[in-house]
Amino acid sequence: MNYPNGIKKKNLNIASTPISYKNRGMNLEDELNKSNEYYREIDKAYIYKKPTPIKITKVDYPSRDKAVIKEAFFTIPSTTDYNGLYKGYYIDFEAKESKSSTSFTLSNIHPHQIKHLQNIARHKGISFLIIRFTTLNKTYLLTTEKLNLFLENADRKSIPIEYFKENAYLIKDGYNPRIDYLKIVDKLIGGKK
Amino acid sequence: MNYPNGIKKKNLNIASTPISYKNRGMNLEDELNKSNEYYREIDKAYIYKKPTPIKITKVDYPSRDKAVIKEAFFTIPSTTDYNGLYKGYYIDFEAKESKSSTSFTLSNIHPHQIKHLQNIARHKGISFLIIRFTTLNKTYLLTTEKLNLFLENADRKSIPIEYFKENAYLIKDGYNPRIDYLKIVDKLIGGKK
Numbered sequence: 001m002n003y004p005n006g007i008k009k010k011n012l013n014i015a016s017t018p019i020s021y022k023n024r025g026m027n028l029e030d031e032l033n034k035s036n037e038y039y040r041e042i043d044k045a046y047i048y049k050k051p052t053p054i055k056i057t058k059v060d061y062p063s064r065d066k067a068v069i070k071e072a073f074f075t076i077p078s079t080t081d082y083n084g085l086y087k088g089y090y091i092d093f094e095a096k097e098s099k100s101s102t103s104f105t106l107s108n109i110h111p112h113q114i115k116h117l118q119n120i121a122r123h124k125g126i127s128f129l130i131i132r133f134t135t136l137n138k139t140y141l142l143t144t145e146k147l148n149l150f151l152e153n154a155d156r157k158s159i160p161i162e163y164f165k166e167n168a169y170l171i172k173d174g175y176n177p178r179i180d181y182l183k184i185v186d187k188l189i190g191g192k193k
Numbered sequence: 194m195n196y197p198n199g200i201k202k203k204n205l206n207i208a209s210t211p212i213s214y215k216n217r218g219m220n221l222e223d224e225l226n227k228s229n230e231y232y233r234e235i236d237k238a239y240i241y242k243k244p245t246p247i248k249i250t251k252v253d254y255p256s257r258d259k260a261v262i263k264e265a266f267f268t269i270p271s272t273t274d275y276n277g278l279y280k281g282y283y284i285d286f287e288a289k290e291s292k293s294s295t296s297f298t299l300s301n302i303h304p305h306q307i308k309h310l311q312n313i314a315r316h317k318g319i320s321f322l323i324i325r326f327t328t329l330n331k332t333y334l335l336t337t338e339k340l341n342l343f344l345e346n347a348d349r350k351s352i353p354i355e356y357f358k359e360n361a362y363l364i365k366d367g368y369n370p371r372i373d374y375l376k377i378v379d380k381l382i383g384g385k386k
Binding site for chain 2: 045046053054068078079083084085086090092116119124125
């Protein structure tokens with residue numbers, strides 16, 4: 001097999017790390033995408049991850065109907081990553097993994113994303129955070145209401161794990177869907193009625 | 194500046210076309226974005242255009258915290274361009290311009306986007322098309338219900354303008370918002386109660 005610029009396969013393997021999905025545990029995003037796919041397959045909910053927002057600065061047209069983006073930059077998202085529809089309710093959430101076993105650092109979420117979650121909650125949507133503590137292997141759903149409660153009463157820049165234990169919903173691991181967060185949403189809807 | 198594979202900057206500039214937005218009249222997308230921005234400013238609704246879906250195949254990291262996308266491709270969107278929340282309702286729509294003055298060609302919308310609109314309508318969301326006939330300077334809102342009615346009863350690959358006149362809502366041009374489509378949505382909500 002030939003590689004560009006005379007790089008030999010051996011060297012290439014040393015220099016660059018090919019992305020391997022083998023033997024890799026699914027991360028939170030993968031599992032949420034799979035779960036949402038499952039919800040759509042069984043016609044339960046239509047919730048999607050939004051595309052990554054980028055700013056395109058250069059596009060090539062090697063042929064009439066084909067465009068290749070040659071330069072683009074990642075931009076800060078103005079909203080959350082996931083939204084959609086469930087039982088007539090507008091659903092909106094952001095999902096993050098935390099390596100810490102003691103707290104979730106709030107700077108992991110952009111301030112305007114928090115503002116967005118608050119706007120949604122105020123306009124009768126259902127908005128929340130899904131936070132996975134990877135070292136603890138625990139995934140929590142924290143409603144915007146409980147997030148607000150924390151923000152109003154604490155000066156801290158991170159939410160301690162104890163706050164999750166007391167105020168968030170623990171999402172049990174499953175097989176299909178892996179993350180059955182709509183079970184929790186059902187409880188939230190129940191509380192609304 | 195060095196480019197990979199010995200490509201010189203001069204050649205690169207000739208090959209690619211920078212995107213210019215100067216001197217361009219506002220198109221339907223611009224006007225919808227402005228209208229949605231206005232709705233957010235007055236805290237009326239939170240409806241956003243989704244980022245363009247792309248597949249990223251090459252990323253450079255010139256510095257530790259900066260990433261530059263060097264190769265990416267546009268991909269077919271799995272959903273519609275716009276969605277969000279209004280008065281507790283999930284709103285979802287696709288917007289298209291048509292140069293024809295006699296009909297709207299259905300191939301302008303991907304079949305899975307039509308399927309998506311139907312899924313949303315079935316799950317108690319509010320979904321529709323916004324179609325602007327640019328030569329007529331008329332913008333219509335066609336509900337998914339009326340779109341379905343057309344699809345069920347017609348073999349045609351395009352929706353004639355007469356169908357819009359009889360079955361869609363004409364959206365009057367305004368100043369701010371330019372396209373006050375939520376006025377029509379209010380009627381749809383009214384009809385649901």
